[in-house]
Amino acid sequence: MIHHLFLPVLGNEILSRLEDQASCSLRPHAEATLAFTTDSFVVRPIFFPGGDIGKLAVYGTVNDLAMGGATPLFLSAAFILEEGLPIDDLRRVVVSMREACDAAAVTLVTGDTKVVDRGKGDQIFITTSGVGFVPAGRSLSAASCRAGDRIILSGTIGDHGIAIMSVRENLEFETTLESDTAALADLTRVMLEVCPGIRCMRDPTRGGVSSALHEIAAASHVGMSLSETAIPVRAEVSGACEILGLDPLYVANEGKLIAIVPRDEADRVIEVMRAHPLGARAAVVGEVVDEHRGMVVMRSRVGGERVVTMLAGEQLPRIC
Numbered sequence: 001m002i003h004h005l006f007l008p009v010l011g012n013e014i015l016s017r018l019e020d021q022a023s024c025s026l027r028p029h030a031e032a033t034l035a036f037t038t039d040s041f042v043v044r045p046i047f048f049p050g051g052d053i054g055k056l057a058v059y060g061t062v063n064d065l066a067m068g069g070a071t072p073l074f075l076s077a078a079f080i081l082e083e084g085l086p087i088d089d090l091r092r093v094v095v096s097m098r099e100a101c102d103a104a105a106v107t108l109v110t111g112d113t114k115v116v117d118r119g120k121g122d123q124i125f126i127t128t129s130g131v132g133f134v135p136a137g138r139s140l141s142a143a144s145c146r147a148g149d150r151i152i153l154s155g156t157i158g159d160h161g162i163a164i165m166s167v168r169e170n171l172e173f174e175t176t177l178e179s180d181t182a183a184l185a186d187l188t189r190v191m192l193e194v195c196p197g198i199r200c201m202r203d204p205t206r207g208g209v210s211s212a213l214h215e216i217a218a219a220s221h222v223g224m225s226l227s228e229t230a231i232p233v234r235a236e237v238s239g240a241c242e243i244l245g246l247d248p249l250y251v252a253n254e255g256k257l258i259a260i261v262p263r264d265e266a267d268r269v270i271e272v273m274r275a276h277p278l279g280a281r282a283a284v285v286g287e288v289v290d291e292h293r294g295m296v297v298m299r300s301r302v303g304g305e306r307v308v309t310m311l312a313g314e315q316l317p318r319i320c
Contacts, residue, residue, distance in 0.1 A: 018215070019142060020064040020202060023134055033134040035070030037061060040127040044318040046093065049163045050178025053126055054093035056254060056320060058100035058108075059183045060205065061130040066185040067201045067257065069140045069192055070132035072104060077128050078112040082121035093124065104183035106130070138192070142219035144199045149288040150266035151224065152259040154187065154273060155180070155281040157209055158237040161251035161316050165244060173236045182255030187278045191259065194272045199260040203253070205320055207311050210249040212258050213296045214310045226286035226298040226308070249298075250311050252319045260288060 007016055014022045021037035039061055046053040058075065065072040077097065081090065101108050159180040166177060184203065192198060204212040209231075213224045233248050241248050255278065261269050266284055273279030286298075296308040 017141070017143070018219070019068060021068040021070065021130075023068055023070075023139075033136075033138075035065050035068050035132040035134050036129070037064040038127065038129040039064060040125065041320055042122070042125050042318055043164065043320050044122060045164075045167055046089070046123055048167050048179055049176065050160075051181040051254075052093060052096050053124060054096035055100045055181055057126040057128045058097050058104060058106070059181050060254060060320060061128040062104045062106060063184045063203045063254075063257075065130050065132040066183075066188040067140070067203055068134060069138045069188065069198075069201075070134045071189075072106045072130055072132040072185050074131045075101065075106050075108045075128055076110045076130075077108055077126060079114070080121055080125040080127075081113065081115045082123050083115055083118040085123050090124065093126075100183070104185060138196065140198060140200045142200045142202070142216045145216060145220035145222055145260045145288050146199070146262075147222060147288055147290040148263045149199055149260050150263055150284050151213070151226070151286040151288065152261055152266065152269060152273070153209070153231065153283055153285045154184075154257045154259075154279045155255075156232045156234050156237065157204070157253055157256060158233060158241065158248040158251035160254040161208070161246075161319050162237045162240045164319055165240065165316060169244070171240055171243070173240075175236065177234070177236045177240075180253060180255035182278055184255065184257055184278060187273065187276050188257070190272050190276055191269055195261060195265045195269045197262055197265060198269070199262070201257050201259045203257050205252050205254060208248070208250040208252055209258065210247075210296060210308050211311055213308075214294075216258075216260065217296060218294050220288070221293050223289040223292040223294070224286060224296040225289045225291075226296065228298050228300050230283055230285040232281045232283055246316075249308060252316060254320060263287075
């Protein structure tokens, strides 16, 4: 739909890059680069282990800015409310958004509210937009990756998607499995301080790690080679995926990032990530290659290889 409808009609030099955020030069008005992004959140249920739709809306937008190397500053929020939504639930969401803004060091400065008829919505939908600034000389892009670069993952995958599904499907685990929802701007800050040459970063939300890597591979005209044994997955997530017939590589994350880093910088980046609370389980999970351009291939635990195909639809709808 994006490639066949939106881009042919609305496409331009900035939009057609398909980054998580738009980096727009303010020249001749100022010597600065503005980062701008927007996203909508329709998660069901609106409250889930580890978070809620309000926290998700703030952190999701902050993270899109952070993936471009920006410092997030301001947010807007538009609320679509269904008639009959309990005011206590709305208050809980709004309080959660304020707490998330404080934690992410951003300010919500403008917004809008609309109400739709009972049965014409599903409790609450939130659209947030975010603005930040990219320091001079910094330019991260999915089109900048090169063969030999290392693929770094900041931690375990699939936690958010399976936390949502555990509520929907009444799954029980021996330990509490919570969404990994978190603001990643501070983690990206320390990563870029030690390695200004990071090629690009992505937060693997809908479509998971697989979709994010496919997008990067297509933009850079390279291949991606993963090692299954290097990818961190919680035992609870792995077990739930087996029960539900899901692949963790396709499951949504809301507090993890993928970074493509020059080979000789990878160890240093991993070191600073593991010293940060949100990167304690960071790992090099693969490398960028010249072969099978535009494709993602994974070496399995038993030594074989399989193609990780691009997800053709939403494996888990209403997940964010």
